[in-house]
Amino acid sequence: MQILVIEDDPNMLSVICGLLPLYVPAARIVDGCATLAAAKTVLAKERIDLILSDIHLPDGTGFDLIEGLQTSPQNTLHLPSDIVLMTENITIATVQAALLSGAVSFLSKPFTWSEVSALVRTIAEKRGYNPAHYQRSSPLIHTPKHQHNAANNRQLLHIQQGQEHYAVPIASICYVEADDHSVIVHTEHDEQYSERVGLKVYKERLRAHGFVQPHKSYLVALRHIKKLESEFVVLKGG
Numbered sequence: 001m002q003i004l005v006i007e008d009d010p011n012m013l014s015v016i017c018g019l020l021p022l023y024v025p026a027a028r029i030v031d032g033c034a035t036l037a038a039a040k041t042v043l044a045k046e047r048i049d050l051i052l053s054d055i056h057l058p059d060g061t062g063f064d065l066i067e068g069l070q071t072s073p074q075n076t077l078h079l080p081s082d083i084v085l086m087t088e089n090i091t092i093a094t095v096q097a098a099l100l101s102g103a104v105s106f107l108s109k110p111f112t113w114s115e116v117s118a119l120v121r122t123i124a125e126k127r128g129y130n131p132a133h134y135q136r137s138s139p140l141i142h143t144p145k146h147q148h149n150a151a152n153n154r155q156l157l158h159i160q161q162g163q164e165h166y167a168v169p170i171a172s173i174c175y176v177e178a179d180d181h182s183v184i185v186h187t188e189h190d191e192q193y194s195e196r197v198g199l200k201v202y203k204e205r206l207r208a209h210g211f212v213q214p215h216k217s218y219l220v221a222l223r224h225i226k227k228l229e230s231e232f233v234v235l236k237g238g
Contacts, residue, residue, distance in 0.1 A: 001124050002046065005032045006039045006053035006065070007086070011214045016052065016116075018212040019222050023117040026129055036060045040068070050123055052107070055087040055094070062086075066101045082123050086111075113225070157205060159185060159193045166193055170209050176202050176219040188224070 007013040017032040030046050033039040036059050055062040062085040082104045090108040098106045156167040172187045178199040185193040210222040
């Protein structure tokens with residue numbers, strides 16, 4: 001299912017685009033946009049099944065988006081069948097306005113990923129997608145705890161802490177934080193490792209392993225995120 005995400009908070013946008021395909025594997029994020037103008041450019045080129053859009057955007061609202069899609073000539077935009085609006089501090093009036101405008105549903109921030117994935121699965125099934133495509137036990141690969149052998153070498157993060165070298169299973173890492181000119185790696189075993197490099201280096205190392213950057217000073221493993229809020233993420237067990 002082809003999905004377009006419209007969200008002007010770059011951290012929120014990054015996490016939604018990163019998490020959704022992992023919780024709903026058959027979902028394909030076509031693009032993530034911060035403005036209505038950028039979204040319309042995508043819609044002019046791509047056929048989108050579902051739009052997840054924040055209500056309040058720099059150049060308009062989610063309601064403007066729906067109205068624009070409803071009034072646009074069919075040959076200028078590939079019109080999506082379903083639109084879900086997202087907002088904070090939702091009220092009954094907002095819910096009524098969203099549904100009357102043509103949105104199929106809404107999400108109240110902060111939302112949990114069980115809420116998001118359940119909603120997307122429902123929409124996908126309505127559109128004829130096979131529910132079996134959405135069965136997945138875990139969003140990330142799993143490496144046995146502390147198993148440091150050659151076969152698992154490609155799933156290890158090599159950390160140079162002073163004169164010591166550590167090979168840490170990537171699957172055990174919860175998050176990485178920047179601290180002055182170093183980074184600190186935190187694992188699910190309450191271990192900490194530091195290395196005198198910038199966060200950008202770790203962002204490249206962990207790019208393919210399900211990590212997102214919800215804040216300029218943090219990288220977080222997607223599988224450890226419990227809830228996403230506009231200013232921060234809530235980790236499982238934290």
